[in-house]
Amino acid sequence: MFAFKKTLLASASIALFGCSTAPDSVPVSNKDHCAELVDKERLPLSHYTQPFESEMKSGTGVYVLEQGAEAMMSRAWLTERAETSIDVQYFIFSVDNVGLIATDYLVRAAERGIKVRVLVDDIMLNAKGDELLMLAAHENFDIKIYNPNANIGKNIVQKMTTVITDFHGINQRMHNKVFLVDDQVAITGGRNIADEYFGFDHEYNFRDRDVFLAGKAVNAIDTSFEQYWNSELSVPVEDLFKSNPYNGNPDFHDCIPMRVTLSIFIPRSEQR
Numbered sequence: 001m002f003a004f005k006k007t008l009l010a011s012a013s014i015a016l017f018g019c020s021t022a023p024d025s026v027p028v029s030n031k032d033h034c035a036e037l038v039d040k041e042r043l044p045l046s047h048y049t050q051p052f053e054s055e056m057k058s059g060t061g062v063y064v065l066e067q068g069a070e071a072m073m074s075r076a077w078l079t080e081r082a083e084t085s086i087d088v089q090y091f092i093f094s095v096d097n098v099g100l101i102a103t104d105y106l107v108r109a110a111e112r113g114i115k116v117r118v119l120v121d122d123i124m125l126n127a128k129g130d131e132l133l134m135l136a137a138h139e140n141f142d143i144k145i146y147n148p149n150a151n152i153g154k155n156i157v158q159k160m161t162t163v164i165t166d167f168h169g170i171n172q173r174m175h176n177k178v179f180l181v182d183d184q185v186a187i188t189g190g191r192n193i194a195d196e197y198f199g200f201d202h203e204y205n206f207r208d209r210d211v212f213l214a215g216k217a218v219n220a221i222d223t224s225f226e227q228y229w230n231s232e233l234s235v236p237v238e239d240l241f242k243s244n245p246y247n248g249n250p251d252f253h254d255c256i257p258m259r260v261t262l263s264i265f266i267p268r269s270e271q272r
Contacts, residue, residue, distance in 0.1 A: 043081065044081055064212075071191060076101075080108075084182050087229075092192035096195045102193050103135070110138050122145045122151045134250050144234040144236055177210075
């Protein structure tokens with residue numbers, strides 16, 4: 001009888017844990033951490049570029065972003081001062097601390113009317129489908145997945161079939177790394193959007209650098225982005241799922257949860 005009870009208890013435990021859903025990648029907080037913050041007025045990007053308008057038509061200003069912190073803050077600074085558009089293209093866009101903070105800044109830009117386009121490669125993207133659909137449901141936020149043949153919107157059978165039967169297709173990846181604002185200023189180089197590319201991982205970090213560009217060379221970056229964005233291999237995330245639970249603008253928080261901001265300084269093993 002005792003053995004039967006143990007077996008029954010073990011079976012119930014397996015059933016409970018087996019049916020439980022995985023936690024969301026993005027922490028959700030009901031507390032308004034921004035209630036006491038003072039929102040300072042920010043001057044638009046054109047305020048800084050207009051004095052160099054003539055120089056930017058024929059030349060390019062270049063600044064090397066050697067340190068991870070300045071590379072991350074430069075992207076944040078541009079996002080807050082964008083006036084019309086932000087185009088983002090990466091091989092890796094993680095849902096770690098840096099990825100969540102970057103997403104929050106992009107959402108806030110979309111909320112104030114900036115057109116945000118995100119193009120990310122399929123193979124290394126670890127965000128969930130419903131999270132991507134929620135972001136893409138915003139009227140100013142478009143997401144495309146490059147060569148989505150093995151990850152997003154695919155079940156395990158489809159993934160294994162692609163790995164076994166289409167090595168050439170699964171090996172065709174997009175390694176571009178572009179952050180383009182208002183078609184005037186761009187950041188490009190070796191950094192993807194993940195903790196380890198900006199020096200904030202507590203286990204290992206990559207030694208990479210970016211360049212901050214303003215002027216004529218940005219036109220070539222813009223052209224390249226448009227070519228990839230309009231490629232038949234770049235598929236809107238909504239087309240990868242049979243149904244979309246979000247049919248209108250989702251209700252996003254106005255600020256990033258404090259626990260996410262603080263967690264960038266806390267080792268992953270200690271995060272809760």
